[in-house]
Amino acid sequence: MAAETPSWAQQAGQVSRLRGRAFEAICLASTSLALVSVMVLLLFVANDAFRPFEAEPALTFAIPVLPGLELFVVPVVLPAYLLVFGATLGLPVALTALYYYRRDDPAGEVAYATLGLPIVSLLVSAGVLVMFIEVLTVSELFATELALLVAVGAIYGHARLRPRKAVERLAIIIVAPVVALAGLPPAMFNDIVNGIAGLAGVGPVLTTRLFSVRELVLASPFLPVRWVMLLATVTLPVVAIFAPILARRRESREAGLALGGLSMIVAALGLVAAPALGVGSDVWIVVASVTVPPLAVYVEGVVRRREGMAGLAFPLVLIGGALAGWLLVQQVGFGMPDPWLDWGFLTNAHSRFSAEKTGIYPPLVGSVMMLFAIVILIFPVGVGAAIYLEEYAPSQGLAGKFVTLIEINIGNLAGVPSVVYGLLGLALFIRFLSMPVGAIIVGALAVGLLILPIVIISAQEAIRAVPDSHREASYGMGATRWQTIRDVVLPQAFPGILTGTILALGRAIGETAPLLMIGMPAIVRRAPDGFFATGSAMPRQIFRWSKEFDPLYRHGVLAAGVVTLLVVLLIMNGTAIILRNKFQREETA
Amino acid sequence: MSTETADEITSRPSERATVERMYRYVFFACASVSIAVTLGIVGLLGWNAVEFFTLPEVNPVGFFTGTEFLLSRDQFGVLPLLTGTLLVTIISAMIALPIGTAAAVYLSEYASDRARSVLKPALEILAGIPTVVYGIFALVYVTPFLRTFGFPLNTFNVLSASVMVGIMIIPMVSSLSEDAMSAVPDSLRQAAYGMGATKFEVSTGVVIPAAISGIFSSYILALSRAIGETMIVAVAMGSRSRMFDFANPLQNLWEGNQPMTAAMVQINSADNVSGPGFLSMFAIGMTLFVVTFLMNLASNRIAARYREEYE
Numbered sequence: 001m002a003a004e005t006p007s008w009a010q011q012a013g014q015v016s017r018l019r020g021r022a023f024e025a026i027c028l029a030s031t032s033l034a035l036v037s038v039m040v041l042l043l044f045v046a047n048d049a050f051r052p053f054e055a056e057p058a059l060t061f062a063i064p065v066l067p068g069l070e071l072f073v074v075p076v077v078l079p080a081y082l083l084v085f086g087a088t089l090g091l092p093v094a095l096t097a098l099y100y101y102r103r104d105d106p107a108g109e110v111a112y113a114t115l116g117l118p119i120v121s122l123l124v125s126a127g128v129l130v131m132f133i134e135v136l137t138v139s140e141l142f143a144t145e146l147a148l149l150v151a152v153g154a155i156y157g158h159a160r161l162r163p164r165k166a167v168e169r170l171a172i173i174i175v176a177p178v179v180a181l182a183g184l185p186p187a188m189f190n191d192i193v194n195g196i197a198g199l200a201g202v203g204p205v206l207t208t209r210l211f212s213v214r215e216l217v218l219a220s221p222f223l224p225v226r227w228v229m230l231l232a233t234v235t236l237p238v239v240a241i242f243a244p245i246l247a248r249r250r251e252s253r254e255a256g257l258a259l260g261g262l263s264m265i266v267a268a269l270g271l272v273a274a275p276a277l278g279v280g281s282d283v284w285i286v287v288a289s290v291t292v293p294p295l296a297v298y299v300e301g302v303v304r305r306r307e308g309m310a311g312l313a314f315p316l317v318l319i320g321g322a323l324a325g326w327l328l329v330q331q332v333g334f335g336m337p338d339p340w341l342d343w344g345f346l347t348n349a350h351s352r353f354s355a356e357k358t359g360i361y362p363p364l365v366g367s368v369m370m371l372f373a374i375v376i377l378i379f380p381v382g383v384g385a386a387i388y389l390e391e392y393a394p395s396q397g398l399a400g401k402f403v404t405l406i407e408i409n410i411g412n413l414a415g416v417p418s419v420v421y422g423l424l425g426l427a428l429f430i431r432f433l434s435m436p437v438g439a440i441i442v443g444a445l446a447v448g449l450l451i452l453p454i455v456i457i458s459a460q461e462a463i464r465a466v467p468d469s470h471r472e473a474s475y476g477m478g479a480t481r482w483q484t485i486r487d488v489v490l491p492q493a494f495p496g497i498l499t500g501t502i503l504a505l506g507r508a509i510g511e512t513a514p515l516l517m518i519g520m521p522a523i524v525r526r527a528p529d530g531f532f533a534t535g536s537a538m539p540r541q542i543f544r545w546s547k548e549f550d551p552l553y554r555h556g557v558l559a560a561g562v563v564t565l566l567v568v569l570l571i572m573n574g575t576a577i578i579l580r581n582k583f584q585r586e587e588t589a
Numbered sequence: 590m591s592t593e594t595a596d597e598i599t600s601r602p603s604e605r606a607t608v609e610r611m612y613r614y615v616f617f618a619c620a621s622v623s624i625a626v627t628l629g630i631v632g633l634l635g636w637n638a639v640e641f642f643t644l645p646e647v648n649p650v651g652f653f654t655g656t657e658f659l660l661s662r663d664q665f666g667v668l669p670l671l672t673g674t675l676l677v678t679i680i681s682a683m684i685a686l687p688i689g690t691a692a693a694v695y696l697s698e699y700a701s702d703r704a705r706s707v708l709k710p711a712l713e714i715l716a717g718i719p720t721v722v723y724g725i726f727a728l729v730y731v732t733p734f735l736r737t738f739g740f741p742l743n744t745f746n747v748l749s750a751s752v753m754v755g756i757m758i759i760p761m762v763s764s765l766s767e768d769a770m771s772a773v774p775d776s777l778r779q780a781a782y783g784m785g786a787t788k789f790e791v792s793t794g795v796v797i798p799a800a801i802s803g804i805f806s807s808y809i810l811a812l813s814r815a816i817g818e819t820m821i822v823a824v825a826m827g828s829r830s831r832m833f834d835f836a837n838p839l840q841n842l843w844e845g846n847q848p849m850t851a852a853m854v855q856i857n858s859a860d861n862v863s864g865p866g867f868l869s870m871f872a873i874g875m876t877l878f879v880v881t882f883l884m885n886l887a888s889n890r891i892a893a894r895y896r897e898e899y900e
Contacts, residue, residue, distance in 0.1 A: 016787075019789055020787050020788055020789035023789045023792070023793075024695070024699050024788075024789075026691055027691040027692065027694050027695035027698075027699060028695050028699070029691075030687070030688040030689075030691035030692045030695070031691070031692040031695045031696065031700075031708055031712075031763075033688060034688060034692070034712065034715060034756055034759045034760070035708070035711055035712065035715070037756060038715055038718070038726075038756065041726045041730055041731075044730050045725075045726070045729075045730070164604070165604070166604045166605050166607070166608040167604055167607055167608060169608075170608055170611065380619075381619045381622055382619075383619075384615065384616045384618075384619030384620070385616070385619040385620040385622065385623065387616050387619075388613075388616035388617050388619060388620040389620055391616075392613050392616055392617070393620075403620075405624070406620055406621070406623060406624060408886075408889065409623050409624055409627055410623045411885070411889060412627075412882055412885045412886060412889075413623055413626060413627060415810060415813055415814070415881060415882075415884075415885040416630070416817070416878060416881060416882065416885075417814075417816070417817025417818070417819065417850065417877060417878075417881055418817070418819060419817065419819040419850050419853055419854070419874070419877070420630060420634075420817070420874055420877060420878045420881075423630075423634060423853070423870065423871065423874040424626070424629055424630050424633065424634070426857075427633035427634060427637060427871070428629055428633055432633065449626055452622070452623065452626070453623065456623070480605060480609050481609060481612075481613075482608070482609050482612045503717075506717060507717070509719075510717075510718070510719025510720070510721065510722070511719070512719065512720070512721040512819075512820045513819040513820055513823075513850070513854065516823075516854050516857060516858070517853070517854070517857050519857070539719055539721045539820075542721055542722075542725070543721055543820070543823070543824065546721075546724065546725055546728060546824050554729055555729065558725060558729065559729075562722050562725055565719060565722065566718070566722065569717065569718075569719070573714070573717060577710075
C-alpha cells in the first residue's frame with residue numbers, strides 16, 4: 001500500500017456523522033434494491049399465473065396513498081374467497097410461524113422440514129411415475145431391479161467366498177451388471193454386427209448369445225401381478241434405504257422391521273383405499289412408498305430428541321386450514337379464481353388453437369428425463385475427478401504441473417458462456433458423432449458438460465472438509481488409499497457432494513441456450529418415450545412462448561410456465577439447503 | 590467385517606496394488622475430461638470456424654471490419670454484433686458494479702451477523718434464477734414499467750434487457766467482493782480505528798484498497814458473464830442487428846439490437862444446416878469463447894498476483 005499520510009490523520013476533531021450515515025444508507029439501499037426489484041417481478045409473474053384477484057364476489061375499494069391528494073388512489077379488489085382463506089389458512093399459519101420465530105425454537109426448522117419432506121417426496125414420486133408412464137413399464141422395471149439384485153449378489157458373494165482375489169473381483173464388478181442387464185454380448189451389439197454383415201452381403205453372423213437376467217425375467221410366464229411388482233420395485237428399495245437408518249439409530253432390528261412393515265402396509269392399503277378416493281392404486285402405491293419411510297424416520301428423530309416437537313403441528317395447521325377454507329367457500333358458494341397454472345396446464349401439451357388449453361406436460365417430462373440422464377452421466381465423472389484432484393493428485397514434477405493445469409482449466413470452464421457449450425454439443429454430438437438432433441440425451445450431455453465444473457468444484461470442497469486425521473487413522477490401520485476413500489472419505493463427504501450436485505442440477509434445469517443450439521424442437525406434442533427420442537424441456541418451451549405476442553400468452557401461459565419452472569427450482573434448492581443445514585448441525589454436534 | 594479386515598491385512602500386496610493402480614487411472618481419466626472439454630471446444634469450434642473463413646463467399650477481413658450482419662444477403666460483418674455486446678455489457682456494468690460493490694461493503698462491514706445470514710443467501714438465490722426468466726421479466730414487465738417514465742421504448746429494446754443483465758450479475762460482484770473484503774484481517778481495521786478513523790473511512794480507505802484485487806477480479810468475472818449472457822438478450826432484445834448509431838446515442842437504447850450470443854441462437858433456428866450462415870455461428874462462438882476465456886484467466890491472475898498477502 002502507498003505510504004502517503006491518510007487524510008483522516010490530519011483532521012482529528014472534525015468527524016462528520018452525516019457522511020458515514022449516508023454511506024451506510026446507500027450501501028443498504030443497494031443491497032435491497034436488487035432483492036426488492038426481483039421480488040416485485042416475482043410477485044407480478046405469480047399474479048399473472050394464478051390470477052388470485054379475479055373471482056366473484058369481491059370487495060372493491062380505493063386507498064388514497066397520500067391523504068388529500070386525489071391523484072394517487074390505488075384501487076383494491078379483494079375477492080371473498082381470499083378473505084375466507086385468509087381467516088382459515090393465512091392467519092393460523094402466520095400465528096404459528098410467529099410463535100416458532102418468537103420462541104426461537106428449533107420448531108421452525110422442524111416445521112420447514114416436515115412440510116418440505118413430503119413435497120420433495122411427492123416430486124420424486126411424480127418423477128418416478130412419469131418414467132413409468134413414458135419410458136418403462138412396471139414389468140421392465142421389475143426385471144431390471146431383479147437383474148441388478150442378481151449382479152450385486154454375485155459381487156457380494158465373490159467378496160465373501162474369495163476375499164483376496166481383488167483383480168478377479170474388479171472383473172466381476174464390470175462383467176456381472178453387463179451380463180445381468182444386457183446379456184453377453186448385448187443385443188444391440190449383435191444387431192450392429194449383423195447389420196454390418198447384412199450390408200456386406202453376408203447373412204447374420206452372431207446368432208447365439210447368453211440371455212440377460214432381465215430378458216429371462218421379462219420372458220418368464222410367471223410374472224407376478226402388477227401391484228406385487230410395484231411393491232417390489234418401488235416400495236422395497238425405499239424401505240431398504242430408510243429401514244437400516246432407523247434400525248441403526250434406535251439400535252434395534254425390530255424398529256427397522258416395523259418401519260418396513262408399516263410402509264408396506266400403507267402402500268398395500270392403496271389397493272383398497274385408492275379406488276374409494278378416486279385415485280389410481282398405482283399412484284397411491286408410488287406416492288405412499290416414497291413419502292412414508294423418510295417422513296417416519298424424520299418424525300421419529302424429532303420425537304426421540306424432543307427438540308422442536310411443536311413444529312410437527314405445522315403441516316396439520318396448513319392442511320386443516322386449506323380444507324376448512326375450501327369447504328366453507330364451497331358451502332357459501334363464493335367463486336374461486338381460474339388460475340393459468342392448474343392441473344390442465346401441467347398435463348396438457350402445447351395447443352395450436354387455444355391458449356387456455358395449452359400445457360407444459362411434454363417439456364416437463366423432457367426436463368425430468370434430462371435431469372435423470374445428467375445425474376447418471378455426469379455425477380460419477382465429477383465425483384471421480386474431485387477424488388483424483390483431492391486424494392491422488394501429485395503436487396510436484398511434470399504430473400503436478402498437469403494437475404495445476406486441470407485445476408485452472410476447471411475454474412475457467414465454469415465461466416464459459418452456456419451458449420458455447422451448446423455449440424460444443426452441436427459440433428461434437430450431432431455433427432461429429434451424428435446423434436439425433438434435439439434428442440434428450442444430447443441435451444443432457446451438453447448441459448451436463450456445462451455443470452461438470454460446478455459438480456467437481458463442490459465435490460472437491462466436500463472432500464477437502466474431511467479432516468486429515470481420519471485418513472491417517474485409516475492408513476494407520478493398514479487400509480489402502482482406495483479403501484480409505486471408499487470407507488472413510490466418501491461417506492463423510494457424501495452429504496456435501498449431494499448438496500453441491502443438487503444445486504448444480506438446479507442450474508441445469510433452467511439452462512436454455514445449449515438446448516436451443518442442439519436443436520431441441522420448439523413444440524413437442526407427445527412426451528419423449530426414450531432417451532434417444534426428440535424431446536423438449538421446460539425452459540425451451542418457455543422461450544417458444546415468449547415469441548407469442550398475444551396477451552393471453554404474455555400474461556398467462558408464459559407466466560404459468562415461468563412459475564412452474566421456478567417452483568421446481570425452489571424445491572430443489574430448498575432440499576439442498578435442508579441437507580446442508582442438517583449436515584452442518586451434525587458436524588458441530 | 591472383522592474377518593475380512595484380517596484377510597486384507599495378510600493378503601499379498603501385489604494384487605491389491607494392481608487394483609489400487611486401476612482406480613487411480615480411472616479417477617485420473619475423470620479429471621482429464623475437463624481438459625478434453627476445453628480441447629473439444631477449441632478444436633471443433635476452431636475447425637468449423639476455419640471452414641467458415643475458407644468459404645469462397647466469406648472474406649476474413651470483411652468479417653472483422655464489416656458493419657452489416659445480414660444472413661439473407663450473406664453479409665457477415667461482426668462489428669454490429671460486437672457493438673451490441675459492448676452496449677449491453679457497458680450498461681449492465683454501470684448498474685451492477687456500483688450496486689454490487691456497495692452491497693459487498695454493506696455485507697462485509699455494516700451488516701449484523703443475523704442480517705448477513707439472511708441477505709447473503711437471498712442474493713445467491715438471485716444468481717440461481719434461470720436467465721430465460723430474467724429475459725421474460727425484461728420483456729413483459731420491465732419494458733412497460735420503463736415506458737411509464739416516458740422512455741420511448743420499442744417492444745424489444747436494449748435498455749430493459751441490459752438492466753436485467755445488470756441485476757443478474759449483481760450477486761456475482763457482491764459475493765466475490767464480499768469474500769475479498771472479509772479476508773482483510775481485522776488488525777488492519779483496528780489499527781485505523783486506533784488512529785481515529787471513522788467507520789466510513791475504514792471502509793473506503795482501508796478495506797476497499799486492501800481488497801482491491803479481489804474486487805477487480807469479481808468485476809472481470811461479472812463482465813465476462815454479461816458478455817456471454819444469451820437468453821435475456823435473445824428474449825428481450827429482438828433479432829435485428831444494428832450498428833451503433835453515433836449520431837444519436839440514446840436512440841440505440843430505445844431500439845432492439847443483437848449481440849453475438851443472440852445472433853448465434855437466431856442463426857441456429859434458421860434452417861440452412863451447412864451454409865455460410867450456419868458456419869459463421871462457429872466463428873462468432875469461437876470469438877466469444879476466446880474473449881471470455883481470456884477474461885476469466887485475467888481475473889484469476891489479478892486475484893492471485895496483486896493480492897495483498899497477510900498472514
